[in-house]
Amino acid sequence: ETSAATVDIGLDTRKNKATKTNEGRELWERPDGTLKEHGLEITCRMKAKYQRGRQSVYQYLRMTSIVNPHADITFVDPDGEVHHWPRVTERLPRKVESIKPHPHGIHLGTLQRMCTESTDSRMTSFLYKNFSGVSSRAAKQLLEAAGVLEKAKPKSMKPDQIRALLEAFQGERLLNDKAVKLLNPPTNCLSPIEELLIKKGLSKTIDSRFVTTMTRSPTVSQGNPYQVEVGLIFGDGMAADKPVEVLRFANRVPLMYQQGGCLLTKAIESVDWRQYGMDQAGGRGVPKGPAAILVHLASTNVQFTSEAKEALAENGEVMDEVRKAMLEMGRGLRKHLEKKKKMVKVQEKFELVNDIIPAIAEKSAAILQRPVPDLAGSITRIMGAVIAESTTTWNKETKMVDIAIKLFNYTSRARAYTLLASWPESAGASMENNTTGGRKEATGVWAWKLETLDPGETYTITYALNGLEKGDWTETDVFYRGSQEVIGASKMDEKLLEEIRRQEAREQGEEEESGEEESSIEDAKENDAPPEIADDQPKPSGQQTLMGFGSDA
Template sequence: MSIAEKMAANQKQVAISEFFEKNKHFLGFDTLNRALITAVKEAVDNALDACEEARILPDIVVKITKLDNKKDILQLEVEDNGPGIPRASIEKVFGQLLFGSRFHAIRQSRGQQGIGITGVVMYSQLTTGDPTHVESKIAKEATAVSVDIGLDTRKNKAIKSNQDRVDWGEKVHGLKIKTTMKAKYQRGRQSVWQYLRMTSIVNPHADILFIDPDGEKHHWQRVTERLPGRVEAIKPHPNGIELGQLQRLCGESSESRMTTFLRRTFSGVSGRAAKELCEVAELEEKLKPKSLSAQQIRSLLEAFQGERTLKGKPVKLLNPPTSCLSPIEELLIKKGLSKTIDSKFVATMTRAPSVSQGNPFQVEVGLIFGDGMAADKPVEILRFANRVPLMYQQGGCLLTKAIESVDWRQYGLDQAGGRGVPKGPAAILVHLASTNVQFTSEAKEALSDNETVMEEARKAMLEMGRGLRKHLEKQKKMGKTKEKFELINDIIPAIAEKSASLLELPVPDLAASITKIMSAVIAETTTIWNKETKQTDVHIILYNYTSRARSYTMLVNWPERQGATMVGNVLGGRKEAMGVWAWKLETLQPGSQTIITYSLDGLEKGDWNETDVFYRGSQEVIGATKMDEKLLEEIRRQEEALNAPPPNENSELEGEENSEEEPENEIPQTDSAASTSDTKQTTLFGGDY
């Protein structure tokens, strides 16, 4: 036997499970602490995904028990109230790598590859030799399945043992996992506690109970009964297709015409675009996709990518639908942040959906500022991808780089040289929702570089920074004014009383004098949840401490886009734009005050804690911000664009296509402009921008 034949004889196929058994660090099991966090993450992520897909409010219990302190052996138990897993599927879900329901679906989800929970079973078996115990109950069965699952890494198949049925009492459905592993529990910023805390922030609809090894309970209660919106799988977009994928799609297609194939296989391809793609790729519309040669497929790909043009321009494609995304939304980010961090100021923003390489994505940010956080240390960075916390590799993550790219000094935070992570009593949350999150490794700990995502995140950071600066400036002015007012009210009456006593005269009325000295118009705003009416009450008191009568138009932002309604508005006023209400105050006499009061119905407790007040008028109003008319006009233009009916790009082709062998106008086509009307970017005024 020759050397070449001997070498060939030694070559063997490696099972995917066998590969990860030797390279467990790829899955996040490289250190004892990270191994525990990874195991908790995989179990909790699966529980949240299952509950949301079944439209069940998640109740999750995580318990960690120390079995052997010297050998770092821990037992992890995770229980949820999800739909459960049928008996026949348990061994595949827990005992077969790359088995899952989400890999081929183009939609936002926490997990995708079908590796995670099987990796936990594998790591447990590798470090302790013990199988993972699984109990599952589905609604239609009276008892729960109980089984121990191991993994045959040579064959990538489950090893089942001790299969039985157990009574779960009154619990209708759910899943319980119990596994032992070599791992280490520690406290701090990179810990199970921190992971669950961060998970509760971006999943405010979940109730999470954590019992640590010392028996101490940590409970993050749900703060909303509203489940995240349903996500729908979409078709691939031409901008994100590779040559090999296109070859496969053409080869597998049973369509008899290219135009039909393009419209039925891809999102964003209208009837017009399908014809134009065929034209620029020099393909006959009646060609069968299966019959295309390699060169013809390459020509079609070049048309997709804009390398082939029509009259000097690429074929115009619609953006993919954004029904595949489920952003957290601004009010829920506020509630999630506020329930875990005490604050004086919270600002959030959900950017409009964008597209990168044919993949829809959306960036959300939140900034919380206030007491309880160290002013001389870096701000806390909370990174998330598809509602999953990113715990490691902060410095190498795209989201961190977006934060570092902003000069936070101009927004009230310390930052050496205007670069790097800023310092101050603040926390910054960044969330990327996408159908295809690009991680730096299989462990899913950081996002890889992407210019489009980076720019979206940076724009959101700048908007948050501007909001923080306005808040700090307003607070500073209000503080100085209150200090001056208190000083005047202490000193002037005392002087007047002493002088009157010496001169044996009555104490004069000082209201006019105090007003003249103050020379300011002040707005004081309170936004309070009313337990009795289940509404949010807003009170704005406008004081005129000047010697002249004043006239103003006062404006406020309110969460109209989120479904709130304004009630009890005694002064009336008018709507100026989406989420912006205004009142015209004709005359505010010197030394007098005007009260604006209303309530917001349709919200939950904690949804709306702060109201931004704006004004039009010549005299500055301390406690309010002068209205930016250009921005308000832009809000109105965007609102008009949203309310306008979407153009029907297929109308011009209907007559022509009806005469064809296969009428393509019967194929439903989603216009992404219409489908995103409920997920537009929200400005500081609460409207679309």
């Protein structure tokens, strides 16, 4: 018979590692008496009061399901009611890499402990092996700025030397009147939800009319990598005269208390949402409307206001990043509302013209006893607009997303445009069956040039997106370049496009520089290998985690 392993697990908060006790084995039976062959069950007993509302177990699990769309969650409340949040994607979160602490984010006590526990024979070896962003060159420069010998042993470092080294880390001690340049820490230690999955997570818990999301590029604050993600959803059945629902998360964990004192809430309140089509008294505070705003911060070292980890503490760099994400998301919302409003007006005009003009033509022709004239030119002149329509549908047979963009010229002149469309390239999607050609403008932006679109003509672009799941991509944003406004599309923001290109160039440059530095570090390691560590000696510590500094164990 197959038995299951049982163990009691605790948490050593100082070392940030699990502790195991009472290990054993037992038979694991299903309710029908049969034995389970595989699986995992976690049981936790606690004494607590069950409450309902915004700070309830139900709300916590609901929020957890939004930022973990790969999870299937079933909750049975004390009244026996079953709540189910189904899995909406088969993609698991990407595996993250552990990183070493960065000198810019280290504290004096941590540095002292690292020196005391180190088995390295030289300070240069200690620095480039236990810190990220420190090459052999930077290690020597840091020691020179701190006035510490390269051959000094970490264990022999005196308190004033450690403090001097910390000051060199922070740029307070200069070398040739300049702070020692260090590489940013790697960002592959972060676990963002990603835009497509935020949309799916929000849509599965709230009936939506419109969803927009934004994932900012990873950046660094005080030596700690972090990444900001935001989402906004207009939902059916939500009160239009009450403040929007604010969904705050840190490393996929819901933050349910102290909303008013949280940095994420303050970033939302700092935006004037009135200019984006939402109600907000005095342009301050949480806006009102049938909507929910999601903010997620992924970081190796989340700064909370207290040990309870209920709200994020003030941080100017993070605040600016969240605010930028909110502003960009707000601009997307405004464009959507404006485009929708114009499309409704054009549709009403088009239907009216198509109903009235043919009827007038038929009656006039009957009275004059003449044939009904061709009305295409007349309708075109009356409409006086260029209209874009796009459809995004899931193809069950090909398992791809089929996209069609149509451009109608209802004006009396020939037009020339460049049409652009967004696509989830960063999510791993590839463009297929793009018979119209075109070219890539930036990551996630494709362009097609239309030399001439004569009056009354229609131009159609079709392509498919491969590598996505059903529901990943449900709407395509269309942009244009040209003199005549295109209803149903947004004029391309060239500044935003240029910013995307600059970001790509920066990331590519950082990767190349990082590769060169890593090569330098590897060469240095070979030339200055540390002595072997006995099994009974403590191993060098240095992993940066959510809890702060921990051991490699």
